[in-house]
Amino acid sequence: MPGEYEKQLEDLLQVLRSTLAAEVERIASVGSFAFDPVTKVSAWSGELRRIVGVPETEQPGLEALLRRVHPDDREMLLQLSSRPGTVGEKLHFHQRLLREDGEVRHLDVIGETIKLAQHPNPLFVGTVRDITEPTRAETLIAEHERRLGEMRSEVLFLARQSAMATMAATLAHEINQPLTAIANYAAVLERLPFEPAREADLKAAVAGVGTSALRAGTIMRRMRALMERGEVVREKCDMDDLIRKAATHLTLLRDPGVTLDLHCGRCAWIDPVQIEQVLANLVRNGLEAGDLSGTRAVTVTTACSGPKILVSVEDRGPGIPEDALRDFFESRASAKPMGMGIGLSICKTIIEAHRGSIWAENIENGARISFSLPVA
Incomplete structure (x- = not known):
């Protein structure tokens, strides 16, 4: 009975291989498929059924996938399924599913067109990986980076506004002294009688106005250089x-x-x-x-x-x-x-x-x- 024993052993090994393959697919969240573009017949692994959400009572295949694909991806799926593949041609694309509860799942599909001797038509075979969680994480990271960028821009804007306000306040504070001097000299000019004997006083007051005005300009230029560039x-x-x-x-x-x-x-x-x-x-x-x-x-x-x-x-x-x-x-x-x-x-x-x-x-x-x- 050696031949029968070997047959049982081979059947047992085949079951073991299938079980191990299914377990590997489950752990990796990767399903596999084969699709005949001519007859539209498909073969799906159990993990692919789980990923797409097709129960054992429903026939897997193109129609089952079209019922679940995201509306914006439906046209792309129809085009890919209707084109005759060239043997050796490889495809890699993303597909979105829309669940009944509104959840969107993201799939990464990698496949290749092959020709089997026992099959009349070329077959498109490949794997489907559920990348929903990584995609959500990337989207979340991108959103956080966008918000951080906006916050950085806002902080820089506020910093510039604050710097401008500080500079304006500083300049206003520092030129107060020469402006006060100008006002005092002007008040003296108003009170002085325009007599030849007071000509020296008038000239001194006018000179004081000019000196204070120039000083105010110097203060503004130098304080601005200090506040903007730290220059002295x-x-x-x-x-x-x-x-x-x-x-x-x-x-x-x-x-x-x-x-x-x-x-x-x-x-x-x-x-x-x-x-x-x-x-x-x-x-x-x-x-x-x-x-x-x-x-x-x-x-x-x-x-x-x-x-x-x-x-x-x-x-x-x-x-x-x-x-x-x-x-x-x-x-x-x-x-x-x-x-x-x-x-x-x-x-x-x-x-x-x-x-x-x-x-x-x-x-x-x-x-x-x-x-x-x-x-x-």
Whole structure:
């Protein structure tokens, strides 16, 4: 009975092969098929039935697939199924199914036209893989990337808007001093009688208007360069001389409450216009702090500390609240009726652009704000 035993063994092996093949298809979610374009007869594996959703009670084939294919893919499927294939021709395409519950499934189809000796017509055989989950993941990733791109664009837009707003506020804040000087000179011109004896005063007032207007333009150009590109137009300046000269055109430094105590005599590579603006801001704040305590007094001192020039502005105001010292130079809402809350932030930006540092501290009967700059 050896022949019968071998036959049973071969049948058992065939069942095992079919079972293993079906299990492999199930695990990989890949079905297989054979299709005769002439007779329209199809043969499907069990996994392909599951993927497409064709029950055992329904005949698999082109008609079953057409009933389930996505309406937008129906024409493509009809064209592919009606064309006679050339032996050896390979096809790779995507197909969508539309389930009764509205779910869309995505299939990846790979096939080739072959010719079997025992079959009269060429056959299109291949595999179908369900790629719905990977496709959904890719769509989700693409959507997230699109939204991230939109968010990046929005952040960049807001950053540009913020930068423009900051620059506008900075320029408005910094040209306030020369514009105030212009207004003061204009007021003097209005009050002065037009007499030959007052000609010198008139000329001085007119010159003051012109100088202040030019200064306003210089401030705008240099502050814009600093805010946009971080550029500083440097020249070698004696710090003590700079402050003395600034007192000739900055009315704040000529206030009766301001005392200059200059003992440095060293030079630094700086933008004199910007450093003058820092001094103007600090002195203005000091005088206003003194007004609050009833002692309008500010002392500007210079000194040398190793490789650095130290400039300090002391006032006799109520001092700085301890909880405000940590972020004292950050932009904030101003407590002043006409303030913008950015003066100290501008000072910090300017000093750091000069490779210096600025800090604030409370002293007896007031506060001191100091900044240091490298010696030239």
